[in-house]
Amino acid sequence: MRKAVILLSGGMDSSTVLYIAKSEGFELHAVSFDYGQRHVRELECAKAVAQEAGVKEHIVVRTNMDAWGGSALTDKGIDVPENEPHKDRIPITYVPARNMIFLSFAASYAEAIGSQDIFIGVSEVDYSGYVDCRQEFIDAMESAINAGTVCAVQDGRKIKIHTPLIHMTKAAEIKLGLKLGVDYELTWTCYKGEELACGTCDSCTLRLKAFREAGYEDPIPYQAASRGES
Amino acid sequence: MRKAVILLSGGMDSSTVLYIAKSEGFELHAVSFDYGQRHVRELECAKAVAQEAGVKEHIVVRTNMDAWGGSALTDKGIDVPENEPHKDRIPITYVPARNMIFLSFAASYAEAIGSQDIFIGVSEVDYSGYVDCRQEFIDAMESAINAGTVCAVQDGRKIKIHTPLIHMTKAAEIKLGLKLGVDYELTWTCYKGEELACGTCDSCTLRLKAFREAGYEDPIPYQAASRGES
Secondary structure, rough: EEEEEEEOOOHHHHHHHHHHHOOOOOEEEEEEEEOOOOOOOOHHHHHHHHHHHHOOOEEEEEOOOOHHOOOOOOOOOOOOOEEOOOOOOOOOOOOOHHHHHHHHHHHHHHHHHHEEEEEEOOOOOOOOHHHHHHHHHHHHHHHHHHHHHHHHHHOOOOEEEOOOOOOOOHHHHHHHHHHHOOOOHHHHOOOOOOOEEEEEHHHHHHHHHHHHHHHHOOOOOOOOOOHHHO | OOOOEEEEHHHHHHHHHHHHHHHHHOOEEEEEEEEEEEEEEEHHHHHHHHHOOOOOOEEEEEEOHHHHHHHOOOOOOOOOOOOOOOOOOOOOOOOOOHHHHHHHHHHHHHHHHOEEEEOOOOOOOOOOOHHHHHHHHHHHHHHOOOOOOHHHOOOOOOOEEEEEOOOHHHHHHHHHHHHOOOOOOOOOOOOOOOOOOOEHHHHHHHHHHHHHHHHHOOOOOOOOOOHHHH
8 A cells, every 4th residue: 555644734735635635545644743833732633633643643743833934834933914914024923944844854754664655735826925835845845855865865765745735725625525525513723722712813814715615514613703803 | 253153073184174174263162052952072072172172162052963863963862882994874974954053053152143154064075865965055154044044145144164174085185284373182073972082983984984084093081902803
């Protein structure tokens, strides 16, 4: 059975991608990261989603990526922006080279277990200035992986980075995910780590909009009144 | 003052590279990794070398890269090979995609502090099957970094990976390092983490041979009698 390494954050996108890999018949190996995010809420969701999907193995890589801060997601001194649309600027939630770090670990894991398939839930559709969500970056990273791993260079077993969501709207993603059995109630999207999702941060706003467009109700509870504001 | 990010393991190569960056007038920012190596001896050396060189900042990234083992350097169940020359095969000390992970973190750090220069002590001369020490991989990784960081994509501030040792023999490296003020007594090379270097592992053997060829005595003490054996 072919093995796939899936980058799993516990959010909607990576959870959907996990089920896409599952539907393609892969043995599932999920990797999550505990890197100094503000909260571990999404890690708990990653574990729940992985279990629900029946993964073979779920690895949590711990690292102090917050050693140099520079992002609202890791630097506790910066406030998370609310309802602040970002057009031509980099959102403050940007973690430098985060997907590059994630994909490097995924490549290491893939080589160790003999997998040639890495899945990541990046999208250019909801691209909000995250340069490391673009196909151009993914292609460059795939080249680097295939120049820097023994399996690819010496054994001819090249590694492919799958980006099934790259051109998919979030609404289409939700429709597909529901068909594949994703339980979106287990997923976490809010930038904040409170008991209930805030419903007002950039991330909640995008999620709620996507569910509306898909014609489904978001199964997770939100803080009172916030739902209507988005 | 231009800032440089230097990958510093505490070994000879990275310590030499640190002093090369220093000689080129960079403000020095060193990064070391605590990733489940068998011993922390080389991390202590990295700290000593960084301090001696007068770095501006020294970051230690902690991560459980040993989560999936696959290498004698991280998997405590595998013995370190002794006096076992490796020609056409990958040494068991190989950590999958290690330099890719290191360079990804270096890129993140570089972007966070506004540096455009990463230094790494890889060499093709003493290339022992480590595919991620080849210039071809470094070039691919540099492309990935410049496709995946905001500074490069949006601000036009591209990042360069410097590999000053790529074509240098270890003997030439030692001569250069001594001229630049590297205190090799502070550096650690042995794969094992004992009080004294063993003098017999692959790594010690290469080091001792290099010092002999350079015409200098290795300033670190070795376990009794081992020196003659190599």
